[in-house]
Amino acid sequence: MTILEASKIYKSYGNKWNKQDVLKGLDLSIEKGEFVSIMGASGSGKTTLLNVLSSIDKASNGSIKIEGNEITQMKEKQLAEFRKHHLGFIFQEYNLLDTLTVKENILLPLSITKMPKKEADQKFAEVAEELGIYELKDKYPNEISGGQKQRTSAARAFIHEPSIIFADEPTGALDSKSASDLLNKLSGLNQRRNATIVMVTHDPVAASFSSRVIFIKDGQIYTQLNKGEQPRQAFFQDIMKTQAVLGGVQYEH
């Protein structure tokens, strides 16, 4: 089942005289339960693509359907409503509210939907156990480590069981140990909950955890790689090779 379908997306910034095209007629389709990475050099438009897909930014042209809902035509209020139920976010800078405890942060998306408290508690316990942060529930964000913060952020994205989770460089601010720890948890959640994840990253290691990698260059899809049945290490090598071709710079590992 196709969960996200984007066709002919254009995005340009600036005015009529000084226009800069970032996305140039990009087509993309994501199936339910996929874990997709979007890679590309700086300035290739990957973050813009994520913003446009996740309704935070408006596309200049084209159509984006998530679970059959056309989001490019929606008004601000409808969009907020849509994000509330269908989308989850994980950001590079964790984006936790420092004045709230871990548990309060994670429960935020549920409080919008006015879910009964008992049910919310149960969901919290499940997701927090899975991510290994249940013991931290009464701590404030500045009392825990970066990796723990990012797992909190991930728990917040998963708790309301959204259709798609968008992750923007989730490992960008983490050391490699915490990063692979987080990615393991993410792909675990992806498999167990059949959750769809779209992740922007420039780190081939992070990308190798996903099932498909989309490479973007100059606002268009350059190529795609499918993991298939091969082991992660082999997939990582593939990604490295493609990246070398794409950027012309050898990634050292």
Added chain:
Amino acid sequence: MNINQLIIRNLKKNLKNYFLYVFALVFSVALYFAFVTLQYDPAMTEAKGTIKGAAAVRTASILLVAIVSIFLLYANNIFIKRRSKEIGLFQLIGMTKGRIFRILSAENFILYFGSLVIGIFLGFSVSRLILMILFKITGVDAVASLHFSSEALVQTMIVFIVIYLFIILMNYLFIKRQSILALFRVISSTEGKVKKLSMFQNFIGILGLVLIATGYYVSSKLFGGDFTTMPALFAAMTGILGSVIIGTYLFYKGSVSFIFQLIRKRKDGYLSINEVMSLSSIMFRMKSNAMLLTIITTVSALAIGLLSLCYISYYSVDKTAQNNVAADFAFITEGDATTFETALDNAGIDFHEKRIEVIQVSANLKPILERNLEGMMVDPANMPMSVISDRSVKNVDAAPGETIFTGYSDLLQKFMTLKDSGTIEFKGLHQVIPLKYSGLEKEFVISWYYTAGGSPTAIVDDPVFQRLKQDLDPKVQQKSSLFIGINLKNEQQLEKANKIFSSLHFSSEHGNDSRLDLIKEQKKNMGLAMFIVGFLGLTFLITSGCILYFKQMGESEEEKPNYTILRKLGFTQGNLLRGIQGKQLFSFGIPLAVGLAHGYFAVQSGWFLFGAEVWTPMLVVMLLYAALYSIFGVLSVSYYKKVINEAL
């Protein structure tokens, strides 16, 4: 781009941020200039009345300078901190500190003196209006004219130039002390880190509430008779003041967090958007602003209390005058009364005359007093008291062997509370007459000459009165034993009759009074006091409102990333705005509510010293204060709205 362009650009860009600062500056200059203009206005001589009045005006202008300069320095401090990043950047690209200082000073200079000129102009244009208001409330009959005073201009200029120099000095010290690194970090270091509340803090929170409650409790007992000696009363007052102020500080430091923490605990992590925006944010911020909020609250309470008390006196002038002078005109000698009556007849003014014979007895009130009056300078067993016959008073009929008291001031009632009934004794020269005391009437039937400003008058049955009269104790008698009250039939002729009264020059004699004169005199005094306190209160209100607004501006910028997150999570702008409204209700509402509560208890503890009516004037003052104050809350919400809009 050279330095001048940089200054102009900075100015243009900052003007939007500085909008309220400029407004506050203009406003304080205008207020000050208007006030000083009044001070030098020749027409003021009459309103000021006495030397005391002039001194009050001068003191007020000094206080005004104090409020304004503290405010400007504080506001400047907030704004320079907000620009620390910019200053750091200038340093990073190689500008010397001296140069940065000159740029800032030049920028400040333009902003400051521009506002000064506008402020003086505004102050001048409203000074006539203010003068008219003053004349209106003091009841002075003079024409308010627009009068430019160069002395006022010079004084205003000097004061504000001195303040400017202080601001410059502060900026200089600020720039000098900072290194590039520190400049980048300045904001994060001033706001406290988010931490769990410790036991100690919970203790502080509870202690704050207890201290405030204790202060309130003692204040309600202050004049209830528990503190009868002067030193005890004084100690109690100091105690109240201390415990309430310290309590307020601890309240902000701990109690607010403590209470909010309890609410949050109950929610067990499941917070609604309103709670996220208000509770969790305020919990941590109020602590770091505890000192500022305490000052604002205390001075607010002071302003509310003083204004209420002034307004109570002003409002009760008529009633107090009625209690003191029991007729339009009161006389205690036959001769003066006849002279005045003849003059009224000649002028064709109709009147009623009321004659009451008043005798003094020594009364034993001990059996009906709620408490004994130790420490007071009266002996309850031998109290001098005015007695009149029930024949002199309409609508009151005392049975034989019974007495009714009438006309008892609220003030004395607090100190000497009477029981509902009991037996008292009136002592003549030879005999003692026991009487049953059977109640208290509100009305004052004879003037202050006999009642000494509030002690009750006893009404007895006529035969008893005659017996007392036969057996007078000459030691306690007053010079006169006759009260003559003259009431006009037509109140519109009062003004005319009053002129006749003045032209006959009775007033030097004790006990000959015109109620109208008393009212006018009181209105003039109380009106001036009210005007001055009102003026200071308004200045304080606006400056403190501005400071809270500036703080909120800063907070909103700091919390902007949070709004971004929340909007990404799917909260609409409307959701966030409702949360912000809740937050501002607390941010502005808590200091206001605490200030009002302090003011309320202050007024309740001592209002009867000032007048005869408490609720109407106090509520008017409080509502007005709250309304003006909430304007700043509304302004800050609209600022937040802008920030939220830009957040995604």
